[in-house]
Amino acid sequence: MPPRGDTRGGPRGFGGPARGGRGGATRGGPPAHVTTSSHITTVGVKRPEFGTAGRPLPIFVNSFVTTIPEGIIHHYDGMSILSSIVTCIDLLFTTISPVVISPSEKTLPARLNMDLIKELQSSVAPQIFTPPVVYDGRKNIFAARELPFGDAITKEFDVSLGGIRPDTGGRGPKVYKIRLTKVAEINPEVLRRFIAGDQSHDNTVLTAITALNVVIRMEPTMKYPFNVRSFFTNRETKDIGSGLQLWRGYFQSVRPASGRMLINIDISTGTMYKAGPLLNLCLDFFGKADPASLEPRKGFPDRERLRLQRFISGIRVLTTHPGPDGTVQQTPRVVKKLSSAGANALTFTMREGGTMSVAEYFQRTQNRKLQFPFVICVEVGSGALIPLELCTVPPGQIMRKQVPPEKTKDVLDFATKKPRDRLQSIKDGLAVLAYGQSEYVRQFGMHVNSTGPLQVQARVLNPPVLRYGAGSKQPTIKPSNGSWNMVDKRFFRPAEITGWVVIVYEQQRRFGENNAQSMIAGLTASLQDVGIRLPQNYTPLVKWENGQGRIEDQLRAAGGEVNARYGKPPNLVVVILPEGGNDIYTAVKHFGDITMGVATQCMKAQKCKSAKPQYYANVSLKINVKLGGINTVPDPSSVSVLTDPHNPTIVMGADVIHPAPGSDGRPSFTALVANVDSDTAKYIACSRVQTSRQEMIEDLEEMSKHVLSKYVGYRQHIEKKAPGAAAPKRIIFYRDGVSEGQFKQVLEKELPLLKKACDDLNINAKITIIVVGKRHHVRFFPQNERDGDRSGNCQAGTVVDRDVSHPTEFDFYLQxxxxxxxxxxxxxxSILYDENNFTADALQSLSFALCHVYARSTRSVSIPAPVYYADIVCSRAKNHYDPQGTLNFSDSATQVEGSQADNSLDAFRRGFKPLHPKQALLMYFS
Incomplete structure (x- = not known):
């Protein structure tokens, strides 16, 4: 498990004893076969026991056992790397201004830092740095022996890279001052105690795990492009156009487990800028070949220039210059922005007076006549303007911006590998990682077992029995490997369509009357097959509309026509979308969810033209729950935890999504989803807007009160429970999107808000908090083909809570x-808090069952349904804004800074509109 950001404290009680008469912080002592010492403190719940349910199955996991170093590790703070001589002169500047850049003002790139440390060890002070130290690229340096600084704990070094630079007027290269300070000694014994269950996860453990990660990553990061925990090689690449190339990479992370230290290894994908002339990259971005397309005089639009600028800003390029000795030298520069005029139209004032264009400058000073003088220039970090044709993009530069949506499929195709092929790639990666040949790994005394991946004992859980409605030939069904079908089955509670209308936004010549009637017939047949009631002798109104018009007015007018014809408005609006109709979709959802409170169902015209019954059956799944129906429920015998009448249970799912990297001024969105029924199959949702990139949910108290009130009201008024029996006695809170370093914040910030909501409503419920993590690299592989499913993966229900799990805390992996x-x-x-005293088997089977009640499919999903729903609700938050408004959600929106960003966030808060009251008890998000 990756290191946590906080020292573990004492028991987890907040505000006194837990409700229900028992302290929910530590769950008492674990059974004898879980060897956690009683004095150990944890962030999450201590493991109560291991699960036993299910069929045993040996599998492979992509982890490899490593030894723990024997000797003391010496920790140095190397963050004080600063440039002592920085010359601001550049091609078009006429003055020299030496300045000192401090770390607080400028963070140097990790790659530059790595190069400086390499130069320090090999050339500047090899007598001090033999054997070599390891460095994380930022501030941490670890040494296998104490560095000979004499009596001092701090030592400074001057380091420079390269020789005389032509752009410094012959003054020589930049000199960087590196100050190292010894901060600690790490005894690896703390790791042995930790994996044995005899040591709390404090800062010493955190730092020790960090040190081992830096050790194993040092060799590849010195050789290859790297990104935090992955590095990438050009052994396997794919050109995907738009100036981008994909490289295969390898992820590695040291993780403590029960009784051993492991290295988790996986393959990863890096998106790289295409190497070569910068001009070619810019042309490739637009899919063009003629440089004239980048000439402002020939109509190169400003919006396209800004789109290209967002793409290449921050990229490192090389420019060539004649050296004083006649040789050609290269200088690295960072692109800041693009000029709005071509090189021959951009002029600057000379130091001696007069003006000169950029094109003339290169002709006169370097005898370089530009081949494309009308093409725009780049402005680099120092302010210099350089023609595109004189810049070269070096290989191996990671593109750290969001991948363009149209390239997502290419990335997925490259990243997708069948289990057997993925495992083989991981094994092959061991040769690239070459732990045995790494001088760093050897110096620290680590030995990695590279003979094969770890073999662990998994269990395959029994799936829940699912119950369908009256009239089904097969009222209950047991899924097979997470899949089942709707043949001869009716929904558990079918909804009723009292009136509907079809609005087509595809051109009538492409989707005509025959297509519309065929779609209506197919959809009607599927709706009737599953039990949804439709009005007798009802012909839905079909209208073709222009997607460039005001969508809301068009939908409102169509509803008015239906009302005039049949005497009542429709409760379902079916919309047929053209390709690329995302803006229409957003406007339709805003109309249905926010403005009018009516169910809407969008379908693509191209899908409908060739749709088979299975397609409309899947659409029926969504329509039924949007109208208040229930598709299926888990049989009470399968999930006694949820259906115990003496302990009514509400299951919540919570999530936060953040804006894309670089999208300053845009907010984060939060969502809370919860069931309101006794069968945990009917869910409601609420969402909010909050401070950008803040992970903890600000409005959790208000949101919790909303869903708790709806739960109580539904059970009282719909299920006719007595007022005293309607409130929940158990709350199971699944939290998505939280990193392991933020677990403590969930307990310190979100748990009190949830408890406060209960207190305000006089609800006395015991709370269990479970974090669901998806962003990890642990993978399961069947040992034999017969043990896998048709895709070669382990079967649905495969659970592991030994061998790769946390040494002391209650966690498990479930596929x-x-x-x-x-x-x-x-x-x-990861179970962070548990007043309900659940067993491992209970939570594992409960979580597996909740993966089967996702209303939109007849397959189990990868995470519990309420968590999945919360993720969807977050993503749909843009539907809460007026589609005709000024707030921009597109990836091409201009970015803002500082106070502008604050004002923009305020605008997003003001513009966020609440859900229509009619949708409050409906699964509008399905």
Whole structure:
């Protein structure tokens, strides 16, 4: 498990004893076969026991056992790397201004830092740095011996890279001052105690794990492009156009487990800028070949220039210059922005007076006549303007911006590998990682078992029995490898369509009357097959509309026509979309969810033209729950935890999504989803807007009160429970999107808000908090083909809570879905708080069952349905804004800074509109 950001404290009680008469912080002492010492403190719940349910199955996991170093590790703070001589002169500047850049003013790139430390060890002070130290690229340096600084704990070094630079007027290269300060000694014994369950996860453990990660990553990061925990090689690449190339990479992370230290290894994908002339990259971005397309005089639009600028800003380029000795030298520069005029139209004032264009400058000073003088220039970090044709993009530069949506499929195709092929790639990666040949790994005394991946004992859980409605030939069904079908089955509670209308936004010549009637017939047949009631002798109104018009007015007018014809407005609006109709979709959802409170169902015209009954059956799943129906429920015998009449249970799912990197001024969105029925199949949702990139949910108290009130009201008024029996006695809170370093914040900030909501409503419920993690690299692989499913993955229900799990805390990995493409990812469940005293088997079977009640499919999904719904609700938050408004959600929106960003966030808060009251008890998000 990756290191946590906080020292573990004492028991987890907040505000006195837990409700229900028992302290929910530490769960008492674990059974004898879980060897956690009683004095150990944890952030999450101590493991109560291991699970036993299910069929045993040996599998492979992509982890490799490593030894723990024997000797003391010496920790140095190397963050004080600063440039002592920085010359601001550049091609078009006429003055020299030496300045000192401090770390607080400028953070140097990690790659530059690595190069400086390499130069320091090999050339500047090899007598001090033999054997070599390891460095994380930022501030941490670890040494296998104490560095000979004499009596001092701090030592400074001057380091420079390269020789005389032509752009410094012959003054020589930049000199960087590196100050190292010894901060600690790490005894690896703390790791041995930690994995044995005899040591709390404090800062010493955190730092020791960090040190081992830096050790194993040092060799590849010195050789290859790297990104935090992955590095990438050009052994396997794919050109995907738009100036981008994909490289295969390898992820590695040291993780403590029960009784051993492991290195988790996986393959990863890096998106790189295409190497070569910068001009070619810019042309490739637009899919063009003629440089004239980048000439402002020939109509190169400003909006396209800004789109290209967003793409290449921050990229490192090389420019060539004649050296004083006649040789050609290269200088690295960072692109800041693009000029609005061509090189021959951009002029600057000379130091001696007069003006000169950029094109003339290069002709006169370097005898370089530009081949494309009308093409725009780049402005680099120092302010210099350089023609595109004189810049070269070096290979191996990671593109750290969001991948363009149209390239997502290419990335997925490259990243997707069948389990057997993925495992083989991981094994092959061991040769690239070459732990045995790494002088760093050897110096620290680590030995990695590279003979093969770890073999662990998994269990395959029994799936829940699902119950369908009256009239089904098969009222209950047991899924097979996470899959089942709707043949001869009716929904558990079918909804009723009292009136509907069809609005087509595809051109009538492409989707005509015959297409519309065929779609209506197919959809009607599927709706009737599953039990949804439709009005007798009712012909839905069909209208063709222009997607460039005001969508809301068009929908409102169509509803008015239906009302005039049949005497009542429709309760379902079916919309047929053209390709690329995302803006229309957003406007339709805003109309249905926010403005009018009516169910809407969008379908693509192209899908409908060739649709088979299965397509409309899947659409029926969504329509039924949007209208208040229930598709299926888990049989009470399968999930006694949820259906115990003496302990009514509400299951919540919570999530936060953040804006894309670089999208300053845009907010984060939060969502809370919860069931309101006794069968945990009917869910409601609420969402909010909050401070950008803040992970903890600000409005959790208000949101919790909303869903708790709806739960109580539904059970009283719909299920006719007595007032005293309507409130929940158990709350199971699944939290998505939280990193392991933020677990403590969930307990300190979100748990009190949830408890406060209960107190305000006089609800005395015991709370269990479970974090569901998806962003990890643990993968399961069947040892034999016969043990896998048709995709080669482990079967749905494969659970592991030994061998790769946390040494002391209650967690498990569960692969709850059947495989389709590539290698399935199990979800990682960490139990942070548990007043309900659940067993491992109870929480594992409960979580597996909740993966089967996702209303939109007849397959189990990878995470519990309420968590999945919360993720969807977050993503749909833009539907809460007026589609005709000025707030921009597109990836091409201009970015803002500082106070502008604050004002923009305020605008997003003001513009966020609440859900229509009619949708409050409906699964509008399905």
């Amino acid at each position: 709850s879905h059947g495989g389709l493409l590539g290698t399935s990812r199990p979800a990682h469940y």
